[in-house]
Amino acid sequence: MFSELKFPVPWGHVAAKAWGPSEGHLVLCLHGWLDNANTFEKLIPLLPRDCYYVAMDFPGHGLSSHRPAGSHYHFLDYVSDVRRVAAALQWRRFTLMGHSMGGSVAAMFCFLYPEMVDKLILLESVGFLLAPEDTEEWLESKRIVIDKLLSLEAKPQTAKAWSPEAALQRLLEANGHLTAEGGAILLRRGATETPAGLVYNRDMRVRTQIRESLTVEQCVKLLQKPQHRVLIIVAQDGLLTPHKIDSEHYFAKALLEAFESTLKEHIQLVEVPGNHFVHLNEPEMVSGIISNFLMAQSARARL
Secondary structure, three states: OEEEEEEEEOOEEEEEEEEOOOOOEEEEEEOOOOOOHHHHOOOHHHOOOOEEEEEEOOOOOOOOOOOOOOOOOEHHHHHHHHHHHHHHHOOOOEEEEEEOHHHHHHHHHHHHOHHHEEEEEEEOOOOOEEOOOOHHHHHHHHHHHHHHHHHHHHOOOOOOEEOHHHHHHHHHHHOOOOOHHHHHHHHHHHEEEEOOEEEEOOOHHHHHOEOOEEOHHHHHHHHHOOOOEEEEEEEEEOOOOHHHOOOOOOOOHHHHHHHHOHHHHOEEEEEEEEEOOHHHHOOHHHHHHHHHHHHOOOOOOOO
């Protein structure tokens, strides 16, 4: 069983769900881009029951409030949201688990507030996005974000209502890694039922988010920084497939070499069958690995 939580913020509230005993080991769970807290719905019941899991909806996602009018969705603002939720829960030290974009947010929080994180679990994420090598490409990506936001403001769109079947189909067409069951689970928190049909909850501006990208050298230095343990799980058919590391833009050769040398001392990199949503589609593929990692806790997080 789970409970619903709501944390006040200056522009509204951040919503979350919680599982387990509140006095247990603390684990904060962060979902991916355009998803919501339900991404962990099938996984958490398979994890150690003596932990207290809180999965938050990032602003503009799920049941959380949208950011104020005129605002961008900056990557570092998501990191601030994690800090707000931790403060509201009065958590001093805890484990962070993030999927995809949530993993990038979790890692950046870990780098900025290392004293607050005892362990870091990244699902289909290495904790950051690599910056384009071409400076002009990097500049163009920033310009596109600004122009898209201004375009949305100039032509505000009325939220469209969909039948449950059409809403699910649209979600699945946009994400080939989701199963019908997984998509339906995300929709339960990602859409609201109205007399006209289902309306997606997410803020359209989320698609214009400003990301923080780093060079390979910065990535390696940051990954060497954590003094606690890190677990990275990648799927064979996901977005970070290890055997394609040299040819994919997510990883660079220098980063792979760092994993094989200095980083392996405190970073556990595991490849599992499945795709980008393996934790939702086939949670048993990762639950044992995560459970062992959590149970190996050397120093319990305390309130």
